[in-house]
Amino acid sequence: PSSYDLRDQLSGRVWPLVRRVEPGGSGTLTVDHDRHSFHAPAACASHAPPAGCRVLQHAFRRYQALFFPHHADVESLSLLQEDMIHALNSSLRRLRKHRPDDRQQGRPEPVLSATDVEVKDLAAPLDLGVDESYELAVSIQGQMTVSAQTVWGALRGLETLSQLVEYNFPTDSYAIHEIPFRLQDSPSFPHRGLLVDSARHFLPPIRLKRTIEAMSFAKLNVLHWHLTEDESFSMPSSSHPELAEKGAWSAGERYTIRDVQDVVEFAQLRGVRVVPEFDMPGHVSSWSKSHPELFEQACLERSRRLAFKPTKDVFDFLQGLLAEWTTTTFHDQFLHLGSDEVPFECWQGLSISEGGKTYSTPTQLFQHFVGSMFSRAHGQLNRSVIFWDEAFVSARAELPAEAVIQ
Amino acid sequence: PSSYDLRDQLSGRVWPLVRRVEPGGSGTLTVDHDRHSFHAPAACASHAPPAGCRVLQHAFRRYQALFFPHHADVESLSLLQEDMIHALNSSLRRLRKHRPDDRQQGRPEPVLSATDVEVKDLAAPLDLGVDESYELAVSIQGQMTVSAQTVWGALRGLETLSQLVEYNFPTDSYAIHEIPFRLQDSPSFPHRGLLVDSARHFLPPIRLKRTIEAMSFAKLNVLHWHLTEDESFSMPSSSHPELAEKGAWSAGERYTIRDVQDVVEFAQLRGVRVVPEFDMPGHVSSWSKSHPELFEQACLERSRRLAFKPTKDVFDFLQGLLAEWTTTTFHDQFLHLGSDEVPFECWQGLSISEGGKTYSTPTQLFQHFVGSMFSRAHGQLNRSVIFWDEAFVSARAELPAEAVIQ
Incomplete structure (x- = not known):
């Protein structure tokens, strides 16, 4: 033949x-x-x-x-x-x-x-x-x-x-x-990914591993792991264990650091990179259970869905967490910071002055958030940063060419 | 406390x-x-x-x-x-x-x-x-x-x-x-069972094993394995491989002998007995794909759901198969022979004379089938035989006290 x-x-x-x-x-x-x-x-x-x-x-x-x-x-x-x-x-x-x-x-x-x-x-x-x-x-x-x-x-x-x-x-x-x-x-595409969301519905490590095993059968090579959400916070942190202790669906529906490392290692052995997504500044309501200070008081009182306060102390806190997670657990070059569907009503009437600039409209505040977190994750943590397309649509002025838009 | x-x-x-x-x-x-x-x-x-x-x-x-x-x-x-x-x-x-x-x-x-x-x-x-x-x-x-x-x-x-x-x-x-x-x-009941049907829908060995593992968590101790049906025949036989070759859902949706032995061994190690059910004389249409001689010609032509011909050559064939399966694979004292929902229209007008007796009505033919298979499985193969309740309702006259009715 x-x-x-x-x-x-x-x-x-x-x-x-x-x-x-x-x-x-x-x-x-x-x-x-x-x-x-x-x-x-x-x-x-x-x-x-x-x-x-x-x-x-x-x-x-x-x-x-x-x-x-x-x-x-x-x-x-x-x-x-x-x-x-x-x-x-x-x-x-x-x-x-x-x-x-x-x-x-x-x-x-x-x-x-x-x-x-x-x-x-x-x-x-x-x-x-x-x-x-x-x-x-x-x-x-x-x-x-x-x-x-x-x-x-x-x-x-x-x-x-x-x-x-x-x-x-x-x-x-x-x-x-x-x-x-x-x-x-040889593959037609260098990035062949699958997105899983363990925050709307908790996925035990075995579920993730079986998914990764199945990905390797289909020669997929990137697990995009959407880890944090409004609904729950199951990602462990040794510096801030209270995030998962208070933010998880239940006492058991969260990971240990070893669990997450295991999943990453399991994936690596099958040629699957793990790109974690920590969605922000929206999709973060579960963080408020342990850290209400990350939010405007008015936002906490008024809004069902929350958005981080776009201020330096919040950026510092987030950078510290990302530094821990990228050091101990997620070694991939890429880090996904979400940025979709920000509930702008949370920032209504808010005005922030930082570094000699003032940000007053939701779009300005969003640009400030995205630009600041990009420069920290890229400049300080040395990661290639991925955002959802809404960051590009709303905040392109603050995004350098190195940002990756999905 | x-x-x-x-x-x-x-x-x-x-x-x-x-x-x-x-x-x-x-x-x-x-x-x-x-x-x-x-x-x-x-x-x-x-x-x-x-x-x-x-x-x-x-x-x-x-x-x-x-x-x-x-x-x-x-x-x-x-x-x-x-x-x-x-x-x-x-x-x-x-x-x-x-x-x-x-x-x-x-x-x-x-x-x-x-x-x-x-x-x-x-x-x-x-x-x-x-x-x-x-x-x-x-x-x-x-x-x-x-x-x-x-x-x-x-x-x-x-x-x-x-x-x-x-x-x-x-x-x-x-x-x-x-x-x-x-x-x-200590248990309240010596028999704590679960019935699974791998014939209407094929269950790969891993599915059966996971079910058995879960049974052991709940301290269940009997897997009632309904193996053969109208819809498919996935049980292997070394003497009659054609049964599964022609009767399975597909070329792959059947077991090897080793697969079945593995499941039984896996169950044994968890304190779970495996009681196989080979349903007969009804629920056997899939047998006709390789062995039409087990059925009346009129039944094959007329009926969508088939019933075995209640004759000595059929009993001999079935006894041979049961002897193989109970010797090589299923070691439990109990053997389930079904006997539910016999499509009596398959025997319409049929009259069988054997051992000096004549069986002419569907009830007589059913009694003859159940009584004959009981005496072979019990007397020849030394098994305790289980039937569904319809055998008791229709054929109690032919059933000795040793028969178990479920």
Whole structure:
């Protein structure tokens, strides 16, 4: 078949579609579930392996389970736990993991017992725009190689490969079809994100992790985590524990710092960056339960939905919190500061004078807030700052070109 | 407080309520998440430990994670997997796992670093009526003991204990309150079951396992697994693989034998018996896709919902299958053979002569079917057979006293 044909045949099995496949043979490669293992790059065997080797080792264990969803060892609890993960995964992917009519014809077939993984740069950090390309090649003799510039590309290649391994019920075995082939892939977009909101409805860490796991199946690479809201405050702070103690839905519906770090680490191991969003100056009513001084008294009395007071003491407080969170927990270059749907009625009649300027209209006050928080988060905390589009519409005069608008 | 008071205080935290608690002190026992371990009975350290020791070892690992839901070690993948399990569990139990206002007062508190588990009979099998009683005692010095007649009782005690361990967000620590106390518990009913139907809607093994895990939290002990139906046939058979190959919803929506064995083993380790139901002679349309000879031709042509032909060759075929399934997979004493909602129109005009008798009316044919399958499953396969109540209503004349009616 032409490369177009094979790509077409892959369309039911590999998602999203890969960029290029050639040439596409008619052989079958049996994958030996008892003996199969992954071979890491040689540099990973050194005494001080590069950072990416740990990412690969975790991935090898995950994909070993994803390759062989019907072969868990119930005697071993840790494998039983793997079974829970891979069964969870395979249930999401069940419909495209099986090939109904494939009986072995008795002809000798090559057997895959090792997948070679080659990575050029084992130290590349998971940043926006990192090279995620990979090549997956299987020879007529059944030699399988995943090659990538970075471990993040290797993860995408392992995902594609796992989607090509098909289980055959009648023979109780696994195989890859239409070999030999050579498959090249790279993402069309460097940012492939999903937004989750754990504040309107609390999401336990396991929910977030399952979402992240599913994202990795679809090769998504950014979790946009909307963490704080009018309705609840579940984000922990060691300097200000009262924020979550008083602002959470309930005593238990909040995170520990370790919980959040775990989620970030879990995501990192799957090539998923976590961009936290702390929405402000609106969508912050839950902060008032522990810190009413962040708001105008008139706003607290008058308005159901609150907005931060756009003053220096509030900016200082927020910068301190953001400094803690970006230091201890969120290491990504990007930080999202919301800025949507500010309840301007909260600032009615308010006039603020700071740095020799006076801000009197809601638009001026909003510009002052956005501009001040941008310069602190960008200048002091060294983050690339993202705002919702309303910041651009209302406050573009205060936003330098480095601000990112979503 | 009186024992009634403590029982009352426990009511928000332990579910189902325990039978008896006394006397209930005012102390607090800190549970050390770094050092805590479980001590198995001494007999488990022998060279050939009794069968129950394996059940305990698995339970100790599960409950270690359930005790400390906020302390997973992300560096270790197997602990990460535990984290997935216990976070899943704790999310189910989150609302009653936390104590909002409990600050340590600086007074010295006893610390729990080991829970002693004592079991009289480490070999008792998980059968209907097995002793599931247990006693949970904590002294003023903080010594914690779970005592039970069998490991199945010990599992219930560990579950209760895990529900008493509360996490404190501000101090990032765990504690048990109102010590000392002595708690005695035993079930009101020996059969505490849940019915699941994996045939109308396919349930992947992970779904069944999560259900079983949740059952163990509620101290339920029987999974009634309704496996075959008009709509689909997902139960594997090595002697007749064509049943699931042709009868399943799709090529992937069925089990391997290992999958089913895994579920049974997973349940056993949590003190949950699995009673399979193979519904017959009605609710069997999916069998016709691979075995139309099990049905009257007129029935196949006329009826949307089918009923087995009540003849000796059909009984032989069914007995062979049940023999395979009860030998390889389902070890429980009980076997459910359905018998509800038989589409009698399938037998209209049918007359069967066997063993010198003639069966002509639908009621006679139903009695013949139920009586024959009972004698085979009970007499040949040595199972206690359960039927739905319609078998009793319509066919009581053919049912000996050993038949169980649900």
